[in-house]
Amino acid sequence: MHVLRGVSFAAERGRVYAIVGPSGCGKSTLLYQLGLLDQPDDGQVWINGGLMSVADDGRRTAARCRHVGFVFQFHFLLLEFTALENVMLPMRKLARLTPPAMEERALGLLAVVGLGDKARRAAAHLSGGEQQRVAVARALANEPTAILADEPTGNLDARNSGLVFDLLTSLARQNGQTVVLVTHNPEMAARCDDVRPMRDGQFVR
Amino acid sequence: MPPNLRIALRFLTARKRSMLMSLAGIVFGVGFFIVTQAQTSGFEDFFIRTILGTNGALRVEYHIQATADPDAPAAAPGTKESSDGDIENPELVAAAVRQFRNVSGVSLILQAGVNLVGSAYASPARVYGVNLDDHLAVTDLARQILRGDLEEYRRTPNGALLGSALATWLHLGTGDTFTIETRGQTRRYRVCAIYETGIHDIDKERVYLHLAEARSLLQQPGAASYIQVALFDPARAPEDARQLQAVISHTVTSWQQREKSWLEVFRVLRLSSAITVSTIILVAGLGMFNTLALLVMEKTKEIAILRSMGYTRNDIAQIFLWQGALVFAAGATFGALFGAGATWAVSRLPIHIRGIFSTDSFVVTWSPWHYGAAVTVAAVVVLFASYLPARRAARLEPGDIVRGTAQ
Known part of the structure; x- marks a missing residue:
């Protein structure tokens, strides 16, 4: 069965893209293909000039670490860790910075998402909106080329939805990163630079 | 501290009670292994000394x-x-x-x-x-x-x-x-x-x-x-x-030929006590396997997010192997201390034996081999107990889990 068929998608730095469409149309599948979480049976995925669709698991994992930041509908924080430690997790894996520099950067990102005063609080003790903002900070931790967000505000109230969306888009634009957003929310899609509707595994426009 | 070890430590302390049960099993298993070997070897060595001295x-x-x-x-x-x-x-x-x-x-x-x-x-x-x-x-x-x-x-x-x-x-x-x-x-x-x-x-x-x-x-x-x-x-x-x-x-x-029957008795006794006591470690290992297998099932989303942020399959396996290693290290250390203490206490117990040798208290042998053997048995059991869940965790596909279709 083909989930995606004839899909061609290119994203530029500093722009925010929305992929919209009914449930089951292949939006998330496309996002996971772009984020190298899934491997396509056919077709190609290029990131920063590197062909990733035929790369082995090690190269794809390394590329995810360096080039991709994910924000999911559920925050997926490690609840045993503090907010600060959660944001530092991708940095510790990449090991590009020294531990003090990692901490400094993580504290800076948490301050940007409005959680500077809750950096050392356990993730389990944060509200849903705060947890999702920590997830945004975590996605930005390694300064990825692309931030891929799958319904990032799906579990949040209107106020927090707006806050998380504004954070994602403004930070990405500031840092020259691409944001690819899967959403059901037409208002949110309307605020993106480019909207790509999907139906039955194909872009319809 | 390596990131995988840091994560392992947190996962471990999050399941204190079940991990403590596994740890207690390893401690008692290692300890009892040491003390039974110290006793059987002690009596065997004492018998040999008596035979050689006579x-x-x-x-x-x-x-x-x-x-x-x-x-x-x-x-x-x-x-x-x-x-x-x-x-x-x-x-x-x-x-x-x-x-x-x-x-x-x-x-x-x-x-x-x-x-x-x-x-x-x-x-x-x-x-x-x-x-x-x-x-x-x-x-x-x-x-x-x-x-x-x-x-x-x-x-x-x-x-x-x-x-x-x-x-x-x-x-x-x-x-x-x-x-x-x-x-x-x-x-x-x-x-x-x-x-x-x-x-x-x-x-x-x-x-x-x-x-x-x-x-x-x-x-x-x-x-x-x-x-x-x-x-x-x-x-x-x-x-x-x-x-x-x-x-x-x-x-x-x-003397080995002369006393072959008795030496064989001691050898069988030592082996059977080692096998019996190893079952304690084995049961502890099964408990640990259970705990880690449950942990893998509970932590699939965390595994997926770690994979999505660049942690490799090896990293994920290491996180679970580290947990086994930490329980093993603590179990072996405390087990060896417990074994040494119990061996000392047993050596003070009065017992009147006359026949094949003469003693008025339990005879023990202090040998690093007993500690080495106990730790080796524990290491093998813990390795198996943590390897299988670690392998399962490493095989999880992050895309499947995030989509909620992980089996």
Whole structure:
């Protein structure tokens, strides 16, 4: 069965893209293909000039670490860790910075998402909106080329939805990163630079 | 701290109760393994020390003669034993034995069954004629003296050393006299000292006399029934026995061969106790496997997010293997400490054993091998207990989990 068929998608730095469409149309599948979480049976995925669709698991994992930041509908924080430690997790894996520099950067990102005063609080003790903002900070931790967000505000109230969306888009634009957003929310899609509707595994426009 | 270890530590402490149960199992398993090995080895070593200190490492007996009959019941193919059972030219044979590098002492022994008569009771016994200094060099006789004085025995031509059980049976004490009846003669001897080897069969029948006196009493001038040999390294006794036998043409028996049955009993006992106690570690390992397998199921989303942010399959496996390693390290450390403490406590327990050896408290051996073996068993069990969940965790596909379709 083909989930995606004839899909061609290119994203530029500093722009925010929305992929919209009914449930089951292949939006998330496309996002996971772009984020190298899934491997396509056919077709190609290029990131920063590197062909990733035929790369082995090690190269794809390394590329995810360096080039991709994910924000999911559920925050997926490690609840045993503090907010600060959660944001530092991708940095510790990449090991590009020294531990003090990692901490400094993580504290800076948490301050940007409005959680500077809750950096050392356990993730389990944060509200849903705060947890999702920590997830945004975590996605930005390694300064990825692309931030891929799958319904990032799906579990949040209107106020927090707006806050998380504004954070994602403004930070990405500031840092020259691409944001690819899967959403059901037409208002949110309307605020993106480019909207790509999907139906039955194909872009319809 | 490596990131994988840091994550493992947090996952571990998040499931304190079940991990503590697994840890307790490892601690008790390792501890009990050590203490049971210390006991069984302790009694075995004590038995060996008693045997070596009483009957020596090697025994040189019959002269071997070449024969043309290959079916003759003999010590080696193509040979047969001399008929009289005594050693020919014992002094020469002893001198030849002394030439071997590993030999630390040689004692000629003339033995025979006699009738021993005290003031009120009589008993069959066996006379052992020995040169005191030679015999002290191949036995622990000096340390086995319960009452009396070896120096007095040395000065007294008709002095005798009696086993404790024999002395008790005949109601004889040091300074008392008794007679020995054999081969139509009756001679009177004086009890200079009473010894106890701890081996009841010896203590109830053996009477030491001076070798010259025994030869005179038994009317066997210059004779020796066998030669008892002590070695610097008793563990090499089988090899030395083979070499000696080839060189001096006499049957030479090592202590391992003489005591084969008892040594086998101890070996089986040690092995069976190790297997029994290992089941504790095994059960702890099963508990740990359960805990980690549950943890993998509970943490699939966390595994997926770690994978999505660049943690490799190896990293994920390491996180779970680290948890096993941490439980193992703590279990092995506390288990070894518990084992050492329990071994010390057991060594203080009173127990009265007489028969194959004599002791009034539990005998233990302090050996690093026991600790090494216990830790190795725990390591193997924990490795298996954590490897399977780790492998399962590493195989999880992050895309499937995030979509909520993980199996």
